[in-house]
Amino acid sequence: MTAQLSGILTALLTPFTSSGQIDEENLRRSVDRNIHAGVDGVVACGSTGEFAALSAAERRFVVETVVDQTAGRVPVVAQTGAVSTAEAVELSRHAEEAGATVLMVVTPYYEPLTLDETLRYLRTVAGAVDIPIMLYNLPVATGINLAPATVGALAREVENIQYIKDTSADLAQAGQLIHNYGDVVSTFVGWDSLLLAALSEGAAGVMAGTANVMAAELVSIHRALAAGDLNRARAEWEQIYPLMDAIMNAPFIPAVKAAVAAQGFPAGSPRAPFLDLDPATAATISALAAALPQPAPAL
Numbered sequence: 110m111t112a113q114l115s116g117i118l119t120a121l122l123t124p125f126t127s128s129g130q131i132d133e134e135n136l137r138r139s140v141d142r143n144i145h146a147g148v149d150g151v152v153a154c155g156s157t158g159e160f161a162a163l164s165a166a167e168r169r170f171v172v173e174t175v176v177d178q179t180a181g182r183v184p185v186v187a188q189t190g191a192v193s194t195a196e197a198v199e200l201s202r203h204a205e206e207a208g209a210t211v212l213m214v215v216t217p218y219y220e221p222l223t224l225d226e227t228l229r230y231l232r233t234v235a236g237a238v239d240i241p242i243m244l245y246n247l248p249v250a251t252g253i254n255l256a257p258a259t260v261g262a263l264a265r266e267v268e269n270i271q272y273i274k275d276t277s278a279d280l281a282q283a284g285q286l287i288h289n290y291g292d293v294v295s296t297f298v299g300w301d302s303l304l305l306a307a308l309s310e311g312a313a314g315v316m317a318g319t320a321n322v323m324a325a326e327l328v329s330i331h332r333a334l335a336a337g338d339l340n341r342a343r344a345e346w347e348q349i350y351p352l353m354d355a356i357m358n359a360p361f362i363p364a365v366k367a368a369v370a371a372q373g374f375p376a377g378s379p380r381a382p383f384l385d386l387d388p389a390t391a392a393t394i395s396a397l398a399a400a401l402p403q404p405a406p407a408l
Contacts (some may be wrong), residue, residue, distance in 0.1 A: 114150060120152045120320070159383075165200065202237060210237045299317075317359060319356055319365065
């Protein structure tokens with residue numbers, strides 16, 4: 110599948126069994142659940158998918174499972190960044206061979222790199238594969254921000270760097286990427302509560318962990334904006350914003366898992382050292398999630 114990525118991409122959660130192992134059955138159900146809700150693509154081993162808590166073998170398994178279950182229905186983005194260049198290259202080559210559509214590459218997230226080290230890492234990983242690359246700008250975790258001018262120059266230099274997921278929470282930065290460098294890179298905003306603003310600004314799409322909880326609603330908002338119906342989009346955003354805000358202001362991964370559990374989808378607890386939500390926060394999020402209207406699947 111080589112179509113240009115756009116729209117709502119779900120950063121899939123990784124379900125775990127009660128013993129802490131990857132729950133393959135519910136991982137496959139999660140893929141179907143999101144596709145049936147109308148999303149434009151799914152993401153394996155993103156931050157919401159707890160990739161940093163998975164072994165390399167588990168990351169390969171998740172990518173293989175998601176690609177297999179998707180069966181070409183929507184694009185699959187595989188997050189293959191790692192602490193070392195060698196591991197990122199290995200995971201990237203595996204994901205390409207497994208059938209991923211695009212590789213999303215976060216920069217190493219323990220010791221902050223210099224800009225020169227960051228660029229060498231990204232060039233090396235991109236040069237090891239043939240499929241498109243999505244840069245993953247996550248400065249809160251990596252310690253380095255990929256400035257718009259840097260992203261634009263790198264995309265002009267390296268042919269298969271075609272996308273960026275900007276999770277800086279800086280809408281001004283996203284605007285620069287969209288308006289100043291849209292000829293060479295397509296911008297996805299990765300801060301869920303900025304979804305309406307980002308799409309209104311002209312982002313190619315958004316990558317949202319909250320789509321595990323409210324995929325159909327986010328798809329509907331995107332379609333309203335694409336049709337030029339801002340009033341409808343704003344009205345629908347107003348309906349889901351209380352739940353969005355509650356999730357974004359709680360520990361994110363356990364909040365998403367608590368929300369889907371309230372909707373009848375078992376995803377297990379986050380992997381240690383993460384903990385489940387405290388009872389009061391869990392009750393608030395669960396009540397909001399359970400009350401969310403469940404619209405018919407998108408056609």
